Amino acid sequence: MQLVFATANQNKANEIQCLIPSGKKILSLNDINCSEEIPETMPTIEENASQKAFYVYKKYGLNCFADDTGLEIESLNNKPGVLSARYAGETKDSNANMDKVLEELKSAKNRKARFKTIISLVLEGKEIQFEGIVNGTILTQKKGTNGFGYDPIFMPDGYNKSFAEMNLNEKNKISHRAIAIKKLVEFLAKGQF
Numbered sequence: 569m570q571l572v573f574a575t576a577n578q579n580k581a582n583e584i585q586c587l588i589p590s591g592k593k594i595l596s597l598n599d600i601n602c603s604e605e606i607p608e609t610m611p612t613i614e615e616n617a618s619q620k621a622f623y624v625y626k627k628y629g630l631n632c633f634a635d636d637t638g639l640e641i642e643s644l645n646n647k648p649g650v651l652s653a654r655y656a657g658e659t660k661d662s663n664a665n666m667d668k669v670l671e672e673l674k675s676a677k678n679r680k681a682r683f684k685t686i687i688s689l690v691l692e693g694k695e696i697q698f699e700g701i702v703n704g705t706i707l708t709q710k711k712g713t714n715g716f717g718y719d720p721i722f723m724p725d726g727y728n729k730s731f732a733e734m735n736l737n738e739k740n741k742i743s744h745r746a747i748a749i750k751k752l753v754e755f756l757a758k759g760q761f
Contacts, residue, residue, distance in 0.1 A: 574634035617688035700747030
């Protein structure tokens with residue numbers, strides 16, 4: 569059985585390929601010649617992940633999984649949430665997004681936040697979702713140059729540095745995406761795939 573990861577990012581696909589049982593092949597969108605923009609128009613992270621996975625399943629007839637991630641900041645009523653990538657506009661500019669968050673939290677005492685990743689797996693038309701959450705704090709300024717998105721302003725609980733100050737191995741041991749992927753891999757290892 570073939571399984572598609574709804575991403576055009578080959579590095580992301582390769583990363584997951586290394587985690588699944590040997591002999592099982594994960595395909596990327598490039599592998600199935602899908603170059604169109606997959607819709608992400610739903611109001612929640614869960615529904616966006618589901619929308620992406622079902623889009624590939626219905627259009628290409630292939631089992632698929634897709635992920636969606638959002639940063640939820642307690643004092644901003646869990647914003648930016650599902651709008652995380654476009655928080656400062658449609659250009660998906662990470663620096664502008666971080667600047668907007670830092671400005672909105674300028675006088676906030678409560679800086680608690682969490683990253684949430686949802687992976688939606690669609691096998692033979694049936695869906696199961698896996699969640700990964702990491703709690704932390706929004707820093708008062710950007711720190712570090714690794715990672716992407718909001719990593720320079722997010723410090724996970726129990727650490728004294730931002731995600732962007734961690735190397736990839738360090739981050740992958742505790743990140744929201746890593747937690748969700750581990751649950752997916754454990755499910756696939758049980759012979760469901």
